[in-house]
Structure formats: C-alpha cells, structure tokens
Amino acid sequence: xGLHPCDQHQTITTYRSLFPAIDFSDVEEDEDALWSPTERExxxxxxxxxxxxxxxLLKRKETDIxxxxxxxxxxxxxxxxxxxxxxxxxxxxxx
Numbered sequence: 001x002g003l004h005p006c007d008q009h010q011t012i013t014t015y016r017s018l019f020p021a022i023d024f025s026d027v028e029e030d031e032d033a034l035w036s037p038t039e040r041e042x043x044x045x046x047x048x049x050x051x052x053x054x055x056x057l058l059k060r061k062e063t064d065i066x067x068x069x070x071x072x073x074x075x076x077x078x079x080x081x082x083x084x085x086x087x088x089x090x091x092x093x094x095x
Contacts, residue, residue, distance in 0.1 A: 007070070008035040050076050 009015075012030045015022070034041070034049075041049070050073070057065065067074070 008032050046073070046076055047080070049073075050080050053077070054081055 009032045011032075012024050012027050016024055054077070057067075067077075069077075
C-alpha cells in the first residue's frame, strides 16, 4: 500500500454514511493507517497482512463471506491459501 492515492481508502466515517447497512465495528481506525504517501508496502508486509486477514477470516462464524479488495491483495491471498481454487481464480482475480 502507499504511494498511489487509489490505494488509500476513505475514512470509515465516510463509508458508514455511504453504506449504512454494513457493520464497520471491527475496523479499529477511522483513517487509513496502512497507507503512506512516500513508500509502498514490502512483500513481507503484504504477506503479514494476508496472514493476519486469513487468521481473522478463519475465526468468523459466518459460512458465506464476501471478500472485496484490490486484485494484488486477492492474487497474493490466492497464492498463499488458494490450493483448493481453480487455476482461473488463482491466476486472474478481478475487481
């Protein structure tokens, strides 16, 4: 994350007003704490973020969960844990 404005999300306050049916209570910071205007996320940082997300996801009680993200994160996620996915899903995630 970082460098490019498209990688920075809006505040959670903004998202709450745009999407009132979505529960944002698990989001800890209103501002985007991961985005930096001066540096990109390293592969190691991306791996750590992916691992943390998977650990969180596996603890969820829901059985149907939509994951919405940038293609680079989804590509890394599928490369990390996507052994059960089709080759197309692993190689061509779409936004």
